[in-house]
Amino acid sequence: MADTVPSPDGAGSPGRGRYGEQVFRPDRQGEADRIDLGALAYDDTTMARLRALGAGPGWTCLDVGAGTGTVARRLLAEAEVAGVLAVDRDVRFLASHPVPGLTVLQADVTAGDFAPGLFRLVHARFVLMHLPSPQRMVARLSRLLAPGGVLVVSDAVDLTTASAPRTPYTRAMRAMWEGLRDSIGTDVSLVPRHPELLREAGLEGVAAEIHVPPLLPGSPISRFWADTWERARGAMVGTGLVDDAELDEAVRCLASSRCTGLSPGMLTAWGWKSPA
Template sequence: MTPREERYGDRLYSHRNPGEADRLGALARVFDPYSFERLRPLATPGLRTCDVGAGLGTVAAWLMDACREQATVVDLDVRHLGGRGFHEIQADITEPAFTPGLFDLVHARFLLMHLRERENVLARMARWVRPGGWLVVSDAWDLGPASSPCAAYRETAAVASELASGTTGSDLNLGRSYPRPLAGLGFTEVGFAVDVPPLHGGGPLARFWSGTANASRPALVERLGDATVDEALAYLADPATQDLGIAMVTMWGRRP
C-alpha cells in the first residue's frame, strides 16, 4: 500500500469511530431482510456456519437461530459482536495463512468489495466450505446516486465512492460481476439475485448514506465545499425524498 492507502476500517469507517455502529445498523436494517431471504433455503438445522466480516452480527445471529448451532464470526474488529454466544475470531482475513476451519455454509456481505485482495480472499473462503456446503457472497452495485435528480447527492456520492476507492481500494460496483466468480471456482448450483431497496428521506438507507458522508466529511468538503455536502445531507433527511442508493447482488453456489 502507498502512504495514502489503508485497509477498510483502519481509519475510514473504523469501528472505533463515533457513529459507525449506527451507520452499520442502518445498513443492516435495509439489507438483512434480503439476506435472510437468500439464506433461508440453505440454512437448515445442524449446519456449521461462518459469517465473515460480520460487522454487528445480525446475520450471524439469524444463522445461529436458523441452524440451531453456534455460529463462527470473523472480523478485523469484534467489539460489536460480544455477548451473543458466537465463536468469535478477530483476524485479518487477507493474511494468506488465516483459516477459521471448515463449514457447511460460509457467508460474507459487503466484504469483498472493500478488499484489494478480493480475488484471493474469495478463493480462500471457497476452501473453508466443506464438499457439499454453500458459499453465499453479497456485494454492492451502485445503481442509484449516479442517476439521482439531486445534483448534490450525485456529486457527494461520486466523490465518496472515489475516496473509498483511492483510500481503501473499495469497489462499489463489484456486485455487477456476480455470479461469474463462483462458477470460475468450480462451484455448482450457482445462482444470484439482485435486491434494489428504495431510499426514503430520513429512512435507514438515507441514514446510512448520511453516516457515510459524515464519516468522510473533511475530504468531501475539500472537493465539493460545505454547501454541496450540506445540500446532499438535507436531501437525504427530507421526508419527501424518494430515490435509490446501492443495490445488493448476492451469489451462491455449492462446493462439489
C-alpha cells in the same frame, strides 16, 4: 483521483484493505450504530436468501467480516443453525453481544494462514468490496466450504449511472465511491463480476440477485448513507466532485421526501461446492 489503475482483480487499488483504519474507525463514536443501520436495511433480505438456500438446523456457518453480528445472531435464533463462527479484524462489537452458538474470532481474513475449518455456509456481506483482490478472496472462501456447502457473498452496486439525474444526491454518491476508493481502496466497480468469480472458483449452481432498499425519509438506509457521508466527508470533498455546502444539501435531500435517487443495491451471489 486514484493515481494507479487497479489490476483486473482489483489487487492494485490504492488503499485497498484499509477498511477501519481511517474513514470507518471502529473506535469512533457511533460506528456500531452505523453498521446496525445498514443491517436493518439489508438483514431481512439476507436472511430470506440464506433460509431459501437451506440454512437451518445442523448447518455450521462462517460469517466473514461479521461487523456487529446481526446476521450471525439471526442465523442462530431464526434458522436455528448448529453454530456460527463470526470473524472480524476488530471484534469489539461482536464480543459485546455473546449468545449461545456464536464463536467470535479476531482475524484478518486476507492473512495467508486464515484457515478456520470447513463450513456448510460461508457468508461475507459488504466485505469483499473493501479488500485487495476479491478474486483471490472468493477462491480462498470457496476452499472453506465443506462438500455440498454454499458460499454467499453480498456487496454494494452503484446505481448512479451516467444517465442518472444530476442531483446533489447523485453527486454525493459518486463522490463517496470515488473518495472511498482513493482513501481506503473500496472498489464496487468489480461487484457485478462476483457471479463470474464464483464460477471461476469451481462452484456450481451459481446465481445472483439485487435488492435496492427505498430511500424513504427517516428510514434506516437513508440514515445509513447520511452517517456514512459524515464519516467520509473529508474523502468525498477531497475528490472535488462536491463541496461541503453541496454535501449538506444532499444530506437534507436524503432526510426529505424530495430524494428521488436510487440507493446502492446489494448484489448477492451464491454458488455450491460439489457434494462429492
